[in-house]
Amino acid sequence: MNPAMFFALIGVGLFCLGLFSLIINSHLLRKILAINIMGSGVFLVLVALAKRAENMPADPVPHAMVITGIVVAISATALALTLMLRVASETGHATLVDEAEK
Amino acid sequence: MTMQNAFIAFPWAVALILLPLTGAICCFLFPRITRTLGLITSLANVVSVIGLSWQLLQYGSYRHEVGGWGAPLGIELYADGLSLLMLATTALVGFAISVYSSSYFKPALAVRFWPIWMCLLAALNALFLSADIFNLYVTLELLGLSAVALTALTGSKEALSGAMRYLLATLLASLAYLLGVTLLYHSFGSVDIGILAEQIQASPATWAALGLIAAGLMLKTAIFPLHFWLPPAHGSAPAPVSALLSALVVKASFYILLRLWFTLFAPLLDGDAINNLLGLLGCAAILWGSVQALRQSRLKLLIAYSTVAQIGYLFLVFPLATNMGSVAWNGVAFLIISHALAKSAMFLSAGNLLCFGGHDRIADLDRVVQRLPLTAAAFAIAGVSIMGIPPSGGFIGKWLLLESAMTQGRWDLAAVMILGGLMAAAYIFKVIGYTFIPAQITHEAQSVSASMQWSALLLAIGAMLLGFLSLPVLAMLNISDINLASGFGL
């Protein structure tokens, strides 16, 4: 298995790990971190597979896509963290008032 | 003559994207005149859509290579009938909501509302015009973040929690979508929809991409059982924002799903199983959403659950539409537009009631018919469209879907649709009933400005008028690259 595939599989693993953590954890900061891990996983898959063939140069388009993706992820994380701080200051706990509504 | 030619030849599609972006920046730079700037931009948006529709009716579908680089190197913009209808709905509903918001928000909130709303409008326009799945990801993110920011605008506990849940759901959905895009890119070497559609073939990666993209978009569209985030978010956002969310934002991801399903993933979807699964989810949404709507005691939550149910109707297009020109396809287009008009009218009416009485408890809607006749009329007329009673746009949409179901022998789907209509009638008449009778405790009334009442009413009337405009709408819908003459399902 060449290195590109190895990293891509790790990316897939990160995605699933993040998904698991997102659903299981109830603290908002952990959920946000889980989303970040999932994002890193997806970017890793995108970039790792950009150079699958040994003797060819790396494909620049996924690299550009990942740069875009990282900026978007930063923006989303900043918003999520601020929202979490507001939720925590309004309700006293950094969790979603979940099950009572359902 | 040359004026007219200039008007048609103007690049309206590009204007549709650049105008709201400019509007957003100007609203941000000049907070004191932000309301005026926002209204002007919204009006310019309507004009641009009119220009684009004229252009498309004249020349057929429109393709623009951004940067002068065609796909696969660059990004292409593509406008056909379906995107035109979505853009037109966005422009009209957006303008009405802009007028409403100019009276609704006090200056402190207005300064924050307008720049973000303009960004949301830009995201919607860019989304409906894009033909590149990675570009769609960026527009989806812009859309999602703006929507979340607007949901949290009031700063109340419920709004913040609803916004947080919405944000997490939308980010998860975007990442699933992006992973699907990744797999498609690395399988076929391009992110352009046209090129992918030519080259796609079934393979494990393509199936995985289909699953991921569909799952992400379904989460964003809040189809049962992935609808958990919708009622808290739509129910606790400020009224014009709820209208935007229910009418436009959830339809954007549905639009992408439709496009990709019928153009990109068509070779994979020959079998019936997956389409039927989506149809099943749609039926579940109709029934579950309607039942939950009947149980609500707050008006905005009732309307939010009604959205969950109506989205279920939209998903019935998957088992019923054999291709893009068929009856079910037309029906879904009508449903999207009429639901956007009617639901936004309902949410704006609810906003009026909230301003008026300070609450939105259904049981305490104290003789609203006498005191806010325009608002009550708006809600009732919008309700007629939601129920699917002739001659509204909702009726045409549901009629087309029913006809398609019956001709294909899908009596199960037809039965669910009729049952959904009955339940919709039940919860809407429940609300209307309460508007006629005095409440147990009468409430002090605040005045509601005329622009707020009229914008709600005009949207509702628009939903009705749609019923009479079926021919022009169908003519616009059929502007497409694809040769619809072949394989018309009927």
Added chain:
Amino acid sequence: MLLTCNIQQCAMQLDEPVYCANTGNSMNRKLFLIILLLPLLLTLAAGLGYAVLSLPEQPQYLPELVIDNMHESGVSHPVTAVLLNFRGYDTLLEMVVLLLALLAVWSLDITASRNKTRHKSAPGLVLDTLTRLLTPVLILVTAYLLWVGAHAPGGAFQAGSVLAASGVLLLLAGWRISDKLTAFPLRIILIAGPSMFIIISVLTMLFEGHLLKYPVAQAGLFIVILETLATLSIGATLAALFIGVRPKESNKGRQHE
């Protein structure tokens, strides 16, 4: 379990939810959820892994197209060419996303001292000295990264991040810009990047007929201008996102509620 409860009680005010209150219920629910989810997610991981492993040979036509057309793009690094020329429209939208995130954070209105009392203290000696030494260096690195992006890895986003990092360092060391500068001038810097993109979009629509189609001779110049303003915008936006608090509105602009 008792030990973790105690530790958490010593933790900060806005910390973990009450695990200790209805422990029995939430623990059981969590265990049930884990048992339900693990097999599903393992299947998902296996399926996705299989999909990745079964990907066909890497199609080469797009990278070749990039290399072939790079001489017309105005830069000599393929990633920069893709980011700012071939797929410049994506970059425009993502800069708007970044600006929107700041608008959203400002609209959420985190006032600095909501629940806690703020203590004013001077930065420690190490932080102070390090900041004074590092900030000029970081600004130089920013300029270098910006310039080198034309022919090697680098460019607006990398440079902007370093600029933002130096901004964050300064903020941590207690440096603040005056209130007069945080109103209009800050906003100008924040929108400089996206605005330049839009101005160039309009100009290219007028003169070239295609959105963001740079004339080949001036492509390099356009990209340099875009990247410089983008660097400033990105740096300012990220630093403002870090501090989170909306700047005070000027007295002239304040509306009476």
